[in-house]
Amino acid sequence: MTTDTLKMLGSAPMRYFNKRFEGFREDFSNINLQELAKSIVIPCVAFSIFLLIWAAAASQVNTSLGKLPGPARVWEQAMVLVDEHNEERGKEQRFYERQEKRNALKLAEDPNAEVKIRTYTGKPTFFDQIWTSLVTVATGFFIASLFAIPIGIVCGLSPVLYQAFNPLIQIFKPVSPLAWLPIVTMIVSAVYVANDPMFEKSYLNSAITVTLCCIWPTIINTTVGVSNISKDLLNVSQVLRLGWWTRVTKIVLPSSIPMMFAGLRVSLGIGWMVLIAAEMLAQNPGLGKFVWDEFQNGSSNSLARIMVAVFAIGLVGFMLDRLMLQLQKKVSWDKNAVLR
Amino acid sequence: MANEHLILSQVGIAFPTPNGPFTALENVNLKIEKGEFVSLIGHSGCGKSTVLNIVAGLYQATTGGVILDGKEVDEPGPDRAVVFQNHSLLPWLTARENVELAVKQVFKKSKSKAEMAEWVEHNLSLVHMEHAMHKRPDEISGGMKQRVGIARALAMEPKVLLMDEPFGALDALTRAHMQDSLIEIQARLNNTVIMITHDVDEAVLLSDRIVMMTNGPAATIGEILKVELPRPRNRVELANDPQYNHYRAEVLKFLYERQRHTEQKEPVESKKQDETNVTPIGKETVRAA
Ligand SMILES: Nc1ncnc2c1ncn2[C@@H]1O[C@H](COP(=O)(O)OP(=O)(O)OP(=O)(O)O)[C@@H](O)[C@H]1O
Numbered sequence A: 001m002t003t004d005t006l007k008m009l010g011s012a013p014m015r016y017f018n019k020r021f022e023g024f025r026e027d028f029s030n031i032n033l034q035e036l037a038k039s040i041v042i043p044c045v046a047f048s049i050f051l052l053i054w055a056a057a058a059s060q061v062n063t064s065l066g067k068l069p070g071p072a073r074v075w076e077q078a079m080v081l082v083d084e085h086n087e088e089r090g091k092e093q094r095f096y097e098r099q100e101k102r103n104a105l106k107l108a109e110d111p112n113a114e115v116k117i118r119t120y121t122g123k124p125t126f127f128d129q130i131w132t133s134l135v136t137v138a139t140g141f142f143i144a145s146l147f148a149i150p151i152g153i154v155c156g157l158s159p160v161l162y163q164a165f166n167p168l169i170q171i172f173k174p175v176s177p178l179a180w181l182p183i184v185t186m187i188v189s190a191v192y193v194a195n196d197p198m199f200e201k202s203y204l205n206s207a208i209t210v211t212l213c214c215i216w217p218t219i220i221n222t223t224v225g226v227s228n229i230s231k232d233l234l235n236v237s238q239v240l241r242l243g244w245w246t247r248v249t250k251i252v253l254p255s256s257i258p259m260m261f262a263g264l265r266v267s268l269g270i271g272w273m274v275l276i277a278a279e280m281l282a283q284n285p286g287l288g289k290f291v292w293d294e295f296q297n298g299s300s301n302s303l304a305r306i307m308v309a310v311f312a313i314g315l316v317g318f319m320l321d322r323l324m325l326q327l328q329k330k331v332s333w334d335k336n337a338v339l340r
Numbered sequence B: 001m002a003n004e005h006l007i008l009s010q011v012g013i014a015f016p017t018p019n020g021p022f023t024a025l026e027n028v029n030l031k032i033e034k035g036e037f038v039s040l041i042g043h044s045g046c047g048k049s050t051v052l053n054i055v056a057g058l059y060q061a062t063t064g065g066v067i068l069d070g071k072e073v074d075e076p077g078p079d080r081a082v083v084f085q086n087h088s089l090l091p092w093l094t095a096r097e098n099v100e101l102a103v104k105q106v107f108k109k110s111k112s113k114a115e116m117a118e119w120v121e122h123n124l125s126l127v128h129m130e131h132a133m134h135k136r137p138d139e140i141s142g143g144m145k146q147r148v149g150i151a152r153a154l155a156m157e158p159k160v161l162l163m164d165e166p167f168g169a170l171d172a173l174t175r176a177h178m179q180d181s182l183i184e185i186q187a188r189l190n191n192t193v194i195m196i197t198h199d200v201d202e203a204v205l206l207s208d209r210i211v212m213m214t215n216g217p218a219a220t221i222g223e224i225l226k227v228e229l230p231r232p233r234n235r236v237e238l239a240n241d242p243q244y245n246h247y248r249a250e251v252l253k254f255l256y257e258r259q260r261h262t263e264q265k266e267p268v269e270s271k272k273q274d275e276t277n278v279t280p281i282g283k284e285t286v287r288a289a
């Protein structure tokens, strides 16, 4: 079983690369080929070893839900989740087609007839849950950055404000999302009482919890970045008598961008981790809820499906980090800096 | 005394340190005329940069003060442009944008956009940097960066140009080239300049007066040497000029005999020397302010 999986995972990309590089082979010097091989082969080998160990170890562990799933079963469940998603999409499409037909008929009979347009309310699929989580984390992270960057800048510029904010930052920074969540939930349900809410309460709960947990690294890093601006550049700004705004935009912001982005990346990572926990605990829609539902469901496939979620969470987290890295490269003035 | 342009009067400064105030400078008195080129020379750590920073307004003197054209200096400003030791260009701006930032700040009311652009380019061409003006500081050499720094300072049309070891980090050839550029610019613009240097030849070649500082703490002006060599000066011709070599010898004598570092001094000699001048820089004696 294991070897099958390996073949399945391994052969497709390798074939692709072989085809891709066959034509180039003559043009590339040996060194290039070697480096290429290194950068592709080493990670592949390491990953294969990981899969082997996993497969071997998993078969040794018996749980109440059967044997711990190995890579093959997890892959299988991943495919099942894809199928379920496509099926659900099909259902949804048929639902809307039917509704449209019905309404068209009604209007043909009586042009003034009131037509009902209902939205489809099927069960959210795995991919719907990923999307929900992404939107939620983006919201929480965006709100956090909106506050954290200006706070960080003023704290870095003014020692007085730093002294004022620092105790608060230090106290709230280590608080776990699980502690914030009840408070946030209570406040949101007390304050947010619109009749026709634009956002779901659960979405707000998760997003705000993410904000509260991921705001701190950005504040701290921005503060450090701003307060560590080279003395020489500040002297230049003094000699030129730059105004506050010019100083911030021409000197403070560019020179603190590396630190700021380091903070933003940590923040986004924390936000993503926190979100999953918050969704699990509060039963808010998203990947966390998916994991919790599967856990409660307790079917023989549950563990494999949870593992698919684990990989999805990891991959999304990784992609979010790469996204921030690209953004950082884009706005960074120092194109030679090695960013990882 | 109509010519008195810049006056340092009884300037002293004490830095607060954990062990109490540390007097870096005491009783520094100097009068500089308009268009004069003055070098400050002295051993490392004696307080040259501190003097310059006080004139720039970046440090506040604890005693005495600086008067420029009848007005006391109490904050930094573009009328006292500084060329910093390590160029201090903004690394995210191109050479041109660096100069432009200064020009926009100083002339935003008095020049039109087109005039400002022209002025930026004019100053870059003064230092022969027009060919690389769209490059960022990390894309140009050390000497080029220093030239952009000088262009930025010149572009502010300062009353006094302050230079803190502007060529200290450059190799000998580049330095000679930069000195020649500076001589040329100075001949054209006739700025008032205070330049810090470690290099005796540089001081003699460029200056009208060389101000030699005693060792710290509580450093002050030890001697002032008037350099009366005709301008324009040419480094090759001057190499064999007895007058030039005399000035050189004077400065060397001051630095290496009268203000010799304690590390280099033999014990026998120490008795002859003035107490304050031989205090090792490493063990700064703390004085009550
Ligand atoms: N901000 C400060 N706080 C405390 N002490 C200072 C400060 N700035 C300078 N000093 C002290 O004042 C003395 C003079 O320093 P300064 O930088 O002026 O020396 P310098 O002559 O420019 O030396 P160099 O030639 O090495 O640049 C030194 O002993 C230094 O330790």
Ligand SMILES: [Mg+2]
Binding pocket: B048, B049, B050, B164
């Ligand atoms: Mg110095």
